[in-house]
Amino acid sequence: MTTVYSSKFYTFYQSDADRCYFIDFGQKLVKLSFCQLLALRQRIQTISIEDHFDSDLNKHGFEILMLCNKEHLFLLNTFEILDLMELLGNALGVLGIANQIGLTSS
Amino acid sequence: MKDIARQRMSIKISTMDLLNNQIKMEAHASASYLAMASWCEQNAFPSSADFFYHQASEEREHMMKIFKFVADCGGNPISPSVENLNHDFSTLEEVFETALDQEITVTKSIYNIQSAARKEQDFLVENFLQWFITEQLEEEKTFRDILDLFEVMGREGIALKFIDERIKPE
Numbered sequence: 001m002t003t004v005y006s007s008k009f010y011t012f013y014q015s016d017a018d019r020c021y022f023i024d025f026g027q028k029l030v031k032l033s034f035c036q037l038l039a040l041r042q043r044i045q046t047i048s049i050e051d052h053f054d055s056d057l058n059k060h061g062f063e064i065l066m067l068c069n070k071e072h073l074f075l076l077n078t079f080e081i082l083d084l085m086e087l088l089g090n091a092l093g094v095l096g097i098a099n100q101i102g103l104t105s106s
Numbered sequence: 107m108k109d110i111a112r113q114r115m116s117i118k119i120s121t122m123d124l125l126n127n128q129i130k131m132e133a134h135a136s137a138s139y140l141a142m143a144s145w146c147e148q149n150a151f152p153s154s155a156d157f158f159y160h161q162a163s164e165e166r167e168h169m170m171k172i173f174k175f176v177a178d179c180g181g182n183p184i185s186p187s188v189e190n191l192n193h194d195f196s197t198l199e200e201v202f203e204t205a206l207d208q209e210i211t212v213t214k215s216i217y218n219i220q221s222a223a224r225k226e227q228d229f230l231v232e233n234f235l236q237w238f239i240t241e242q243l244e245e246e247k248t249f250r251d252i253l254d255l256f257e258v259m260g261r262e263g264i265a266l267k268f269i270d271e272r273i274k275p276e
Contacts, residue, residue, distance in 0.1 A: 002107055016108045034114035038182035097111040097119050 005091040009083045012091035036068050044085055052078040115180035121228045122181040124219045125172055130186035131215055132169035135208055136162045137188045142201050151270040160275035175234055199256045206249035213242040
């Protein structure tokens, strides 16, 4: 596996042998196909970070992320979400398949 | 490192994002035409209502065409949500003028994707969009021709009834 990008909390790998990607979430290594990576990118893009700073819209400042056809479930706080956004944006940038994703919802 | 993304998907992610925006725009156009059909039904313009029902289904076909294309390319097509629909119009002419403006917005958006695809050398997308460019010309012409009827026949009374009778689904 080749390390593509590491953020504060997470690391993004590519496996040429398996033709897939891995994200090390610390307590868990998640294998993602390209389609699952696109789905995660889409999910991250729909998160409104502004809502985390409004107690009416996101009372506890958490996001529930379900990955890989609901195989994995993560509960991430604001810092972890921001870090995951950075990880994905930079990893996809390094791979040359997309520009950095914005930190706010599109 | 292998280019896994290219092995899995035939178009660029940036172009896929633009196509997903276009899917949303076509869905909005379809729903918007339904709102116009509703107004026409309520104001006794049955031919115009039929015309807009037909337009609504045509826009949905456009949406599906793009949706299928993104899927066929190995991308991630997003089923769109439709918000902020206008159901309020003052006159039949305003309905058609709004429809023309909507088509112009769609045309501009397609030109924008075409331009981005050309810049990214995404020739597959460029080729795919050619059909939409021709289609948009026809759509705009249809609405321009209808708006010309108001200039020729008038905007009040029986003229509106005659205009309505002349409007037929394409």
